Amino acid sequence: MQYQVLALKWRPQSFHELVGQEYVSRTLTNALESGRIAHAFLFSGPRGSGKTSTARLLAKALNCHDGKPGEPCGRCVACTEIAAGGCMDVLEIDAASNRGIDEIRELREKARYNPARDRYKIFIIDEVHMLTAEAFNALLKTLEEPPPHVVFILATTEYHKIPATILSRCQQYSFKLIQYPLILERLRTISEAEGIRISDSALEQVVFSSGGSMRDAMSALDQVIAFSGSEVRDEDVSTLLGLVEPRVLAETARAIAGNDLEVLLRTVAGLVEAGQDLNNFCRRLSGHFRNLMVVKAGISDPALLGIPESVLPDLRVQADLFSREDLLRLFDAFQKIETGMKYATQVRFQLEMGLLEMAHIARLRPLEELVAEFSTYADDAPPRGPGGGSGAPPPRVSPGKVPADHASAGRAPAGRAPAERAPAGRAPVERAPVERAPSSAPAPRRKDEARASAREEGEDRDLLGRIASALGRESLESLLRSFSGARAEGDRLVLDPGGAGEFIRHQVARNLDAIAGAAAVVLERKVRVTVEGGADTRATSAGDEGAPATPAPQAGAASSPGDLLDRAGREPAVRSFLDTFPGPVKAEKIDE
Ligand SMILES: [Zn+2]
Incomplete structure (x- = not known):
């Protein structure tokens, strides 16, 4: 027949x-x-x-x-x-x-x-x-x-x-795209009626390779039946449909996150041995990282992800290995690898080098995190003697690449003690020669003056942490965590910058509305947010009344670019930044 x-x-x-x-x-x-x-x-x-x-x-x-x-x-x-x-x-x-x-x-x-x-x-x-x-x-x-x-x-x-x-x-x-479960159900009915023995997970693979097209799903099943007859083995399905097993994709993602170069090279070798198409692998892996991004964004609809529901929990675990910035950068890198592989004579080497580069990219750290960290170094270091080089120009070092040990320095979650975060061999003090320009940043208040007890301080710190977590914005969260505490006083929430540098104070002050929103969730009531105390005595506030969210213009704001550059150069955070990223400083105007 x-x-x-x-x-x-x-x-x-x-x-x-x-x-x-x-x-x-x-x-x-x-x-x-x-x-x-x-x-x-x-x-x-x-x-x-x-x-x-x-x-x-x-x-x-x-x-x-x-x-x-x-x-x-x-x-x-x-x-x-x-x-x-x-x-x-x-x-x-x-x-x-x-x-x-x-x-x-x-x-x-x-x-x-x-x-x-x-x-x-x-x-x-x-x-x-x-x-x-x-x-x-x-x-x-x-x-x-x-x-x-x-x-x-x-x-x-x-x-x-x-x-x-x-x-x-x-x-x-x-006509709508047909939902995966409906296609799955239809294929199950058909294979039962046709007397085909195929596992649920193999059938799922067939369905998810079809991209929501019933016709494609059916021709994929045709192809599988033509090869296997009435007994379909799971591995036949992967091979025939050019699918890469979810296990291999997961292993590769983990190796990229963990900078495990050996596993990456072994994976490629395994694919070559099995006669797999490396271009196809690259496409699947890029789809896998796209899915990690989707999961990272809190979306877990299998139809949007184009994956069987059974692999979702593991996908979440993998997504936690990367930051959003990592995933965006990695996705960009994939585009380059895919293009490179199209024209490469040695596709294998191209893929290997691409994967190694990705493992490197995954360990680069977000700029916000670095900036926040530098400010902390600067502000935590003991001040030098009075007048000690207060008019010193910013250090000017010849332009150059970021030293390798910095670029590949291990990832450190924000919130760890500064000393722990400092790369080996350098004390925080050395990294951040500190002095404050008396006019713009008076010395921080002594903590025992500002706080009744250490216990209270702990509570303030705890409230700050909970509000920071409720923000849902990683960059702002890490900035806010550089503050020393927050306390609720009636309908007000007072943020204490503690020793946070001017850059961080400024960034936080610009986002008081967002912080007010997060605080309302944590405190279960509307509050007006103000920044008071710390190294900078100028207070800023914002809240439900829509008060301005930017600090008042500083005295002497109209000074010449040269003056501004000079003043910026005296900021401890800037100096510490220049210490790590040596290069000439160009005057740029920032419009608010
Ligand atoms: Zn008829």
Whole structure:
């Protein structure tokens, strides 16, 4: 017996069998039952969502000799001929290959004659957006004055390319991408009926390789059955569909996060040995990192992720290994690797070097974190003697690359003690020669003056930490954590910058509204947020009244760029930054 492909064999025979398009099937059935038949239908939607199947179904329903309205019998001569694609009165045209005006003129000619046997002459035009402008015009003339016995069914994957004049003359139906669980259920029904033994996880792999297209899922299953027969093994599915096993992707992601170069090289070697296509692996891995980003953003809809639900928990664990910035950078790096591999003569080496570079990228640290850290060094270091080089210019070191030991320094979560964070061999004091310009930053208040007891300080610190966590913005969170504490006083929340540097104070002051929002969640009431005390006595505030969120202009704000540069150079944070990132300083104006 000749093997009939599943997509044809299991084409829906009634509107009830149409999977995932309830709105379309209900509306069409109602129209057919009430006898209000439009002269032109437009089916739009993604590929494999059932447009052509529905068009044939509609053609059958319109021309069926026996069935009830809206329910083609499937047995009469019209139904069987349409199913086989050989009906005189139903013409299927692929506009992708018949897109010119001549083809449409020919079609109009045919439309003038009555149907040979059945009720309607039906034209199904697939991929109708491919028609030329002239062809669309010719089609429009027919749609404007349609012969009573003619029905047009237009199908397209690109709705936006259809001229408005055509759209306005069609009854429009939009098809949705079919949900993965529905495709899975359909494939399970089919494989059971066909006597195919296949595991659920293998079936899931087939479904998720299809990208939501029922037709693609069915041809993938065809391919698997053709290879394995009625007993399908899981590993056959991965190999046949060119899938990379989720385990391999997870291992690679972990190795990139952990800078495990050996595992990365072994993975590539394993793929080469197994005869896997490395370009395909790279594409899958890039999709995997895209999924990590999606999970990182707190989205866990398997349909959005395009993965079986069973691998979701592990995906979350992997996502925790990276920061958002890491994932964005890694995704960028993938683009480069993929492009590089296209033109490479040694694809393997290109991939290996790409992966090693990614392992390196994953260990670069976000700039905000570094800046916050430098400020902490600077402010924690003991001040020098009075007047000790207070007018010193910023250190100017010749431009150069970031020293390797800095770029690859281990990742340190914000909040650890500064001494721990300092790269080995350098004491914080050395890294951050500190002195304060008396005019702009008076010496910090002594802590025992500002605080009643150490216990209270702990509570303040704790409240600050909880508000910082509630912010949901990593960069702002780490900045706020550089403050020494927060205390709630009635309807006010007072933030104490402690020894935080001017840069951090400024950044926090600009975001008081966001902090007020987070504080409202933690304290369960609305509060006005102010910054008071610390090294800088100027207070800033913002809250529900919408007070300005930026600090008052500093005295002497109108000074020349040279003065500003000079003053900036005296900021401990800036000096410490320049210490690590040597380079010339350029005066830039920052507009608020
Ligand atoms: Zn029939």
